Amino acid sequence: xxxxxxxxxxxxxxxxxxxxxxxxxxxxGIVVLALFLVWPFWTAAHAAVQPHAGPVxxxxxxxxxxxxxxxxxxxxxxxxxPPSERMVLVGWLFALGVGVAALRGNPVxxxxxxxxxxxxxxxxxxxxxxxxxxVVAVAQLTALLVTTGSVDWSAALAVIxxxxxxxxxxxxxxxxxxxxxxxxxxxxxxxxxxxARLARDLHDVLGHSLTTITVKAGLARRLLESGTDHERAVxxxxxxxxxxxxxxxxxxxxxSGHRRPSLAVELVGARxxxxxxxxxxxxxxxxxxxxxxxxEPFAYVLREGVTNVIRHSGALRCEIRLGDSSLEIRxxxxxxxxxxxxxxxxxxxxERLRAVDGRIEAxxxxxxxxxxxxxxx
Numbered sequence: 001x002x003x004x005x006x007x008x009x010x011x012x013x014x015x016x017x018x019x020x021x022x023x024x025x026x027x028x029g030i031v032v033l034a035l036f037l038v039w040p041f042w043t044a045a046h047a048a049v050q051p052h053a054g055p056v057x058x059x060x061x062x063x064x065x066x067x068x069x070x071x072x073x074x075x076x077x078x079x080x081x082p083p084s085e086r087m088v089l090v091g092w093l094f095a096l097g098v099g100v101a102a103l104r105g106n107p108v109x110x111x112x113x114x115x116x117x118x119x120x121x122x123x124x125x126x127x128x129x130x131x132x133x134x135v136v137a138v139a140q141l142t143a144l145l146v147t148t149g150s151v152d153w154s155a156a157l158a159v160i161x162x163x164x165x166x167x168x169x170x171x172x173x174x175x176x177x178x179x180x181x182x183x184x185x186x187x188x189x190x191x192x193x194x195x196a197r198l199a200r201d202l203h204d205v206l207g208h209s210l211t212t213i214t215v216k217a218g219l220a221r222r223l224l225e226s227g228t229d230h231e232r233a234v235x236x237x238x239x240x241x242x243x244x245x246x247x248x249x250x251x252x253x254x255x256s257g258h259r260r261p262s263l264a265v266e267l268v269g270a271r272x273x274x275x276x277x278x279x280x281x282x283x284x285x286x287x288x289x290x291x292x293x294x295x296e297p298f299a300y301v302l303r304e305g306v307t308n309v310i311r312h313s314g315a316l317r318c319e320i321r322l323g324d325s326s327l328e329i330r331x332x333x334x335x336x337x338x339x340x341x342x343x344x345x346x347x348x349x350x351e352r353l354r355a356v357d358g359r360i361e362a363x364x365x366x367x368x369x370x371x372x373x374x375x376x377x
Contacts, residue, residue, distance in 0.1 A: 011125050012083055012125055013122070013177075030072060033072045033075055037071070040067075040112055041064060041068060044064040060104050066096060067093070067099075067115070070092060070093055071115045071116070071118075074093060074122075078119065078122070079122070093115065093119050093120075094113065094116045097112050097113040097116045108144075110140045111158065111159070113139075113140075113162075114162045114165075114166045115166075117129070117136055117166045118166040118169070121133070121167050126174065129170070133163045133167040136163050137160075137164075141159060200348040207303075209243060209250065210247070211273070211307045211311050212243055213243050215276045216237075216239050216276045217236075217240050219236050220233045220236035223236070236276065260296060261296060261299035261303070262299060263298050263299040264286075266299040267283060269306075271283055273310060274310070274318055279309065279316060279318050281318050282317075282319040284320060291325065294356060294358070297352040297353050297355070297358065297374070298322075300349060300352055301329075301349050301360070301372070301374040304348075305329035306320075309370075313331045315331035315332050315370075316332060318331045319331075325358075325377075326374065326376075328371060329373075330369060353376075357376055358374060358375060359376075360373070361375075
């Protein structure tokens with residue numbers, strides 16, 4: 001049902017109408033279905049107890065009971081059966097419906113085929129149900145014409161509600177169920193997408209922030225241990241405190257979905273992080289020439305790329321090149337680990353860039369080092 005519309009050529013209905021209920025709810029559903037059978041049971045039983053009634057009328061009662069019981073089974077449990085069994089069940093119901101009319105000896109009794117028709121529309125593809133509705137209407141009109149020699153228009157008009165109403169009602173119910181399923185699926189997909197966004201954003205935020213904090217804390221420790229530059233050590237510790245608060249604020253905005261990184265801010269942060277890590281950095285002077293829709297994804301690329309340089313490369317130099325529609329991060333590191341697989345970070349970057357018709361490339365350079373490039377043709 002998820003891949004085909006209501007009137008698809010092979011749109012076999014498949015749902016579990018009792019998935020959100022229990023045995024009591026299932027019993028209530030069967031009782032409701034049984035209430036629809038009160039009238040045909042009553043008319044058959046009433047005819048069987050008349051003084052002139054014979055074995056045929058008794059047989060009509062038996063067939064009517066079997067017909068009604070089979071219809072309840074079809075409506076309640078047939079939806080879980082494979083297509084071949086559904087077709088057999090629908091054929092059985094039509095045979096019983098015709099049998100009831102034949103035993104009662106009145107073509108008007110073909111109106112009881114409405115039960116078989118509802119089961120057909122419930123269990124079979126919608127197109128098949130519409131076709132069967134047309135066939136049943138023509139069959140009833142033909143039976144009236146054959147038995148009476150003329151068409152009683154009042155009886156002919158009664159054919160319409162006995163065919164159109166069941167088909168329309170069941171199709172409406174099927175449509176409502178399909179819409180409910182679509183809504184549930186949309187909610188599930190939205191939840192999964194939000195979880196993916198949150199995981200991706202937290203990776204981007206915490207990865208860079210914690211790496212920078214670690215580098216600065218390590219630098220401050222070394223300065224304090226050596227006793228060479230106490231003031232700079234204090235400055236680095238102040239930066240650690242500031243970055244910790246900033247990371248905390250970024251996590252809050254990330255969870256709320258309001259975080260929008262700035263390429264210019266990320267460039268300043270990259271300069272500071274690379275300096276603290278002792279990596280010589282060459283950075284572009286400005287970001288104003290970058291198109292507005294690329295600044296946010298490029299900010300994520302810059303943050304992830306610089307984080308990887310600091311954590312994994314062992315590089316001494318890092319160069320960041322920023323074009324109108326491209327961002328490239330190069331280093332002279334010798335770590336081969338980054339060339340094996342894309343990792344969660346690069347997968348997240350690729351997803352962000354696809355949203356703006358961009359792409360991500362990552363791999364070792366022929367002369368040594370590593371390159372991460374984001375671009376849009």
